[in-house]
Amino acid sequence: MPELPEVETIKRDLVAKILGAQVIDIKPYDPSFLKRQKIDFQDLFSLKGQILDKIDRFGKYLFFSFKEKFLILHLGLTGALILDEKNKDTHLLMNHLILSFEFKQYLLHLRDIRKFGKLFIIGKEEREKFLNSVAEDALEISYESFKRKISLYKGPLKSFFLNQKFVSGLGNIYTDELLFRAKLSPFKKGFELTEEDIKTLFKIMKELLQEAIKLRGSSIRDYVDGMGQPGRFQERHLVYGKKGLPCPFCGTPLFYTKLNQRGTTYCPNCQK
């Protein structure tokens, strides 16, 4: 589900509502999931009474800072973090609940239908190691660094953007949308790009992500923001999920294929 714009939207929602709030209680609802994640319940419950000092996003990861511990969350395909205001007469009822954090004014629910999300708690000594393991964020990366990485890449562009070790944040939706807008084939190799191609990709990547954040992300099936509301960027999708429909530029039916085991939609005429 969530790629950079969706995770960023959730982050902003949470910052607005629960930054600086104290964790009053923690309710685990899916012990088998938490066990698979190797969550130490001792660590988990040690967050009780702690203040949520900071919320960061690194690529697709959310990074919650407490006094001694850091809670790190990756939402996988169907993870969601949804705030439920306590001072209300109707409350959210949801399936696939993993756990909930109780704050003074809000309950924060972690829901994950397919359970591909990841959750871990680390101490201060592991903080640097984690941060170093996440590649430069797509919104932060400089042109020089981007150019260096992509121009050395031997594989197809699609794989470059899906692989989070080069640039972090893009997933299947935004990669297909980016390559279409840049008029570059998902099969084209990184080292085959001209300087012009790289400039275009870089510029459109940043614009695309910013625009998607403005519209609060893309909701296809499951994604909802921190308030449980869908985003609207799916209305601006040009190719993702549109196989067989006419290309918005030239009218050629959009092709669909698998690349890296991921559905890939593109215009065989416009994208070279």
Add this chain to the structure above:
DNA sequence: TTCAGCCTGTCG
């Protein structure tokens, strides 16, 4: 570099 696997749900 490919591909099964982790899960659950929906659609044809």
Add this chain to the structure above:
DNA sequence: CGACAGGCTGAA
């Protein structure tokens, strides 16, 4: 029933 779905890992 099989195919597919905003992701990622680890093994062959």
